[in-house]
Amino acid sequence: MSRRKPIIAANWKMYKTKDEALDFIFKVNQEVISRELVESIVCTPAILLNLMVKREGEEIRIGAQNMHYLDEGAYTGENSPLQVKTAGAEYILIGHSERREHFNETDEVVNLKMQAASRHDLIPILCIGEKLEAREEGKAEEVVLNQLQIALGAIPKKFVEKTIIAYEPVWAIGTGKTASVEQAQSIIKKIRENLRETYGSEVSEQIRILYGGSVKLDNIDEFLQAPDIDGALIGGAALNPHNFIKFVESANNIKNK
Ligand code: PGA
Numbered sequence: 001m002s003r004r005k006p007i008i009a010a011n012w013k014m015y016k017t018k019d020e021a022l023d024f025i026f027k028v029n030q031e032v033i034s035r036e037l038v039e040s041i042v043c044t045p046a047i048l049l050n051l052m053v054k055r056e057g058e059e060i061r062i063g064a065q066n067m068h069y070l071d072e073g074a075y076t077g078e079n080s081p082l083q084v085k086t087a088g089a090e091y092i093l094i095g096h097s098e099r100r101e102h103f104n105e106t107d108e109v110v111n112l113k114m115q116a117a118s119r120h121d122l123i124p125i126l127c128i129g130e131k132l133e134a135r136e137e138g139k140a141e142e143v144v145l146n147q148l149q150i151a152l153g154a155i156p157k158k159f160v161e162k163t164i165i166a167y168e169p170v171w172a173i174g175t176g177k178t179a180s181v182e183q184a185q186s187i188i189k190k191i192r193e194n195l196r197e198t199y200g201s202e203v204s205e206q207i208r209i210l211y212g213g214s215v216k217l218d219n220i221d222e223f224l225q226a227p228d229i230d231g232a233l234i235g236g237a238a239l240n241p242h243n244f245i246k247f248v249e250s251a252n253n254i255k256n257k
Contacts (some may be wrong), residue, residue: 003205003206004205004206004207004208004230004255005037005038005039005188005206005208005229005230006037006038006039006040006049006224006231006251006252006254006255006256007038007039007040007099007164007208007210007230007232007251008038008039008040008041008231008232008234008244008247008248008251009041009042009043009090009091009125009164009166009210009231009232009233009234009239010041010146010210010234010235010238010244011038011043011065011093011096011233011234011235011238012041012042012043012044012045012048012065012072012154012235013045013065013098014045014162015239016044016045016048016239018048019052021044021048021052021064022051022055023057023241024042024239024244025042025052025055025057025060026055027241027242027245028040028042028060028241028244028245029055029056029057029059029060030058031245032057032059032060032244032248033059033245033248033249033252034059034167035058035059035060035061036116037252037256038231038248038251038252038255038256039061039208039231039237040059040060040061040244040248041060041061041062041063041091041125042060042061042062042063042244043062043063043064043065043067043091043125044062044063044064045065045092046064046065046066046067046079046083046087046151048083049062049064049084049087049088049089050087050088050171053088053210054240055090058189059252061090061091062069062089062090062091063090063091063092063123063125064079064084064087064091064092064093064122065092065093065096066079066092066093066096066099066145067079067080067081067083067084067113067116067122068080068081068113068116068167069081069109069112069113069115069116069117071116071119076197079210080246081116081117081119081120081122082120084120084122085120085121088120090122090123091122091123091124091125091127091164092113092117092123092133093124093127094110094114094122094124094125094126094127094151095107095110095113095126095127095128095147095151096127096168097168097170097235098173099133099171099222101170107146107147107148107150107151110126110147110150111150111151111152111153111154111155113127114151114155114163115154115155117159118155123163123164124163124164125164125165125166125210126148126151126152126163126164126165126166126231127168127233128144128148128151128165128166128167128168128191129144129147129167129168129169129170129172129173129212129213130169130170131143131170131171132170132171135169136172137229140169140183140187141187141190144167144187144190144191145190145191145194146253148165148191148194148195149194149198154196157199157203157207158239160195160199160203160207161199161203161206161207163207164207164208164209164210165191165207165208165209165210166209166210166211166212166233167184167187167188167191167209167210168211168212168213168233169183169184169187169213169214170248171213172212172213172214172242173212173213173214173235174214174235174236175213175214176214177213177214178213178214178215178219179211179213180213181222181223181225181226181229184211184223184229185218185227185228185229186228187233188209188211188226188228189228191209192204192205192209192228193208195207196255208230208231209228209229209230210229210230210231210232210233211223211226211229211231211232211233212232212233214236214237215232215233215234215237215247216235216237217243217246217247217250220232220234220247220250220251221254221257224254224255225251225254226253230255231251231255232247232251234247
């Protein structure tokens with residue numbers, strides 16, 4: 001059995017109404033397998049957090065998709081880490097490529113959000129990944145490791161240990177194109193090596209690193225078979241509750257052998 005507990009995290013993005021969210025959580029609560037075996041996380045829009053937290057069963061945990069890095073202030077329309085925390089979310093997506101691209105989130109902002117997560121003990125799912133150009137220029141590894149180092153700047157080692165990292169090549173998100181398992185494993189291995197150099201092997205062996213980008217029911221098994229890939233961050237394909245349950249089952253079948 002792998003020493004790292006596998007993770008399946010759904011990213012709902014800006015999908016689902018209240019009724020759809022309730023339908024999802026009702027179905028998933030009935031069938032999803034134990035949290036002892038797989039960490040199952042659903043990252044919802046902020047407005048649905050409270051509702052989802054109230055309905056989460058024993059086996060599911062709820063995360064937010066974004067937050068401001070300040071605890072309060074005159075920032076109309078934003079949610080603070082304190083608000084996310086007190087809504088009951090335990091996880092927070094940080095640095096998703098859609099935030100970086102459409103909302104101008106820089107590596108420095110990502111780092112401030114990591115610091116905010118650390119202050120409030122929200123478990124970050126830190127997203128990093130290169131654009132197509134960088135991959136074509138042979139710079140994927142360089143870009144990803146640079147994003148990683150900036151994001152983790154000034155973060156205490158104890159908190160780095162808890163952080164979940166999601167490697168999501170930007171060109172594979174929502175496009176139907178996935179990275180090959182070899183491409184994903186190779187970058188994820190480099191991320192782990194980089195963490196070992198900075199924080200030591202105890203931390204690097206413990207940290208969970210996920211793959212994300214057009215993960216579907218028919219390709220998840222291949223990714224999970226790679227030794228350094230500890231789970232998946234899934235958008236479109238995990239909106240359906242039955243699919244979500246199946247993703248979690250795959251993680252258990254493959255990783256807990
Ligand atoms: P996708 O999204 O699975 O729809 O490609 C992944 C993500 O954005 O995290």
